[in-house]
Amino acid sequence: MLRTVSVVLIDDVAPFEFGVVCEVFGIDRTADGVPPFDFRVCGEHPGEPLRTDVGVRFTPEHGLDALEDADLVAVPAAKIRDEYPVKVLDALRAAADRGATLLSVCSGAYLLGAAGLLDGRDATMHWHHAAEFAARFPLARVDPDVLFVDDGNIITSAGTAAGIDACLHLVRRELGAVVATIIARRMVVPPQREGGQRQFIEMPIPPDAESLQPLLTWMLDTIAVEHPVAELARRAALSERTFARRFLAETGTTPHRWLSAQRVLHARRLLEQTQLSIDEIAQRCGFGGAALLRHHFHRSAGVTPTDYRRTFACDSTDA
Incomplete structure (x- = not known):
């Protein structure tokens, strides 16, 4: 402790x-x-x-x-x-x-x-x-x-x-x-930046370009839904190559890694604050099933979702 x-x-x-x-x-x-x-x-x-x-x-x-x-x-x-x-x-x-x-x-x-x-x-x-x-x-x-x-x-x-x-x-x-x-x-700082993001970004927001922040907010609001890069690029009105460059410039990582990190963070909150089963949490976070959630969660947090809940749940329950 x-x-x-x-x-x-x-x-x-x-x-x-x-x-x-x-x-x-x-x-x-x-x-x-x-x-x-x-x-x-x-x-x-x-x-x-x-x-x-x-x-x-x-x-x-x-x-x-x-x-x-x-x-x-x-x-x-x-x-x-x-x-x-x-x-x-x-x-x-x-x-x-x-x-x-x-x-x-x-x-x-x-x-x-x-x-x-x-x-x-x-x-x-x-x-x-x-x-x-x-x-x-x-x-x-x-x-x-x-x-x-x-x-x-x-x-x-x-x-x-x-x-x-x-x-x-x-x-x-x-x-x-x-x-x-x-x-x-x-x-007044973001709690979600992961260690693997790049530390040095030449241009945080490319010149003559609008920020992707509205898109990032939409991705969080629809975190349980699949978000192929092609669909995200279309939503941002950019080619896939330009979208990939801009996403890296603004977040320091790729869309897949960024979204996976946000899903793990959402899973942590649900494990701490709800009694949902591991399968239900996986669905709500966009991992599809418990196996994929366990894979990403363990890689990020170093423990299984069940062990994390046992340690940090407000009302400790087994899942």
């Missing part, structure tokens, strides 16, 4: 990336139905100000001993350097060894790499630093294209907005889609 969150700060920390972690885990949203987090801001020298890259200072209240029982250790971005504080790296290793989840935002992954925690692991990095990061940590399997990578107890994310996606993904993974949606709604 995700209860205790410790954030590790070092000199030249990036305020926005630190703020992302604070916004998701550090604000009391219990009145909205979000479970309380024991949120700790930690540093090697508690009570001593740390500089940032924008001319202000942060003063951690806790020392590195506050990592010792944390469920989540978050590492925001900081200025990339040749060497990192030895005691901080030791504390990260100890947290990983005892089974804590570690989450980095952007260049915070450099600390995980310097601690040897990414050796043999899947990871990502902001596209601007990805090649240098991969060269510096050759034992890490770096995917430079995706928003974030969930490799079990280690989650790495690309740029600033991808850090929001990674944090909300972890909330959804540990506490369910309802809690993640509540937090996302308060932050």
